[in-house]
Amino acid sequence: IFGSTVILFDKYLGRFGIETSYVPLSDLEAWERAIRPQTRLLFVETPSNPLMELGDIRALADLAHAHDCLLVVDNCFCTPILQRPLELGADIVIHSATKYIDGQGRCMGGAVVGDEKRVGEEVFGVLRTAGPSMSPFNAWVFLHGLETLALRMKAHSHNADLLANWLENHPKVERVHYPGLPSHPQADLAARQMDLPGGMLAFEVEGGREAAWKVIDAMRMISITANLGDVKSTVTHPATTTHGRLTPEQRAEAGISDGLIRISVGLEDVADIQADIGRGLDVL
Ligand SMILES: Cc1ncc(COP(=O)(O)O)c(C=O)c1O
Known part of the structure; x- marks a missing residue:
């Protein structure tokens, strides 16, 4: 997965007592073996940066739900035009809007997509309170990016x-x-x-x-x-x-x-x- 995502998981989430295990993303049995009683979330980037390995979103969603976990998919490389993880059972999808959604390298931003409760209330609530909000200008550029x-x-x-x-x-x-x-x-x-x-x-x-x-x-x-x-x-x-x-x-x-x-x-x-x-x- 993207290098900064590893830093985020290990260095920063680690400070909150959140541990991350890493598995070869195409090895479903390795995912299952890594799930512990306290596991809450599976995170997959597919295709992966930079080796273009794939995780099977439907199988991972089934595995996550069988263990009472959420599946989060980083859909940065595909965008919803090429791959729609929510339709395959994922709970939350994230995008770096800085990439294809802008499409011309002008603005930095991101998107978290999911249902009303988890994303509309919980994620939005944290962002609203903690401050990483998108500027109106960037939002305008991204909306125009979506048109093409x-x-x-x-x-x-x-x-x-x-x-x-x-x-x-x-x-x-x-x-x-x-x-x-x-x-x-x-x-x-x-x-x-x-x-x-x-x-x-x-x-x-x-x-x-x-x-x-x-x-x-x-x-x-x-x-x-x-x-x-x-x-x-x-x-x-x-x-x-x-x-x-x-x-x-x-x-x-x-x-x-x-x-x-x-x-x-x-x-x-x-x-x-x-x-x-x-x-x-x-x-x-
Ligand atoms: C797969 C993937 N996810 C997330 C990111 C992070 O993007 P940003 O720097 O816009 O947060 C990148 C950046 O290259 C990426 O390749």
Whole structure:
């Protein structure tokens, strides 16, 4: 899961006596084994950042409810256009609105979605009292983002699908992580729970951090940023940015190698995006 989410769980929620156990997100038995009598909530990010692993939302909702827990889904990579966790049994869905909901990297914000009691009263009550409220201007920008969200998500998916297939056959690429590829270990689940595979992909190059940085630095059109979901394509080196605050051991356990590069595929002409990634890979 996203690096800051780990920091939030371990460092900050830990101070309130809330403990978090981590499990491989696709291993349902590991989830079940980790549930303790005091467990209250299961949290899944699917597809996960940055490796695009999937959690089975319906199965996790059933598991959570069988143990009197809530299921919370971080739906940041999909938005409701591509995946609707509440329809699959989840109790609460969260979004970083900073990403696809804005779509042009202008505003920071988020959304918590769920029923009237839990979200409308309890979550809203805490936010109202503790203060992390959205400014009216940001809310206005996000509402305008929603007007084009469906069109954008389809176009992001279309471009990412073409690029993932091209990258998979590129001689300098060791491995591609994209839920729309038939080689994705959970391709069936992706087809079941997501309408389209989305605009995020990651790939690995040989040579670790130095090689990954060289590839990224040679790109000319694609901007380097830890943000995602923009209409402009952006590139990230997860091991030193989004997941840089994790220990090397935590990254290794999560499978985030130093040669991993994440692309948030934008809406430029796909030939231009391909040429720019190709320009990067050519330096290896
Ligand atoms: C899956 C996921 N969830 C949550 C976030 C956090 O977003 P924000 O920084 O807007 O809170 C990110 C940021 O990259 C993310 O990738």
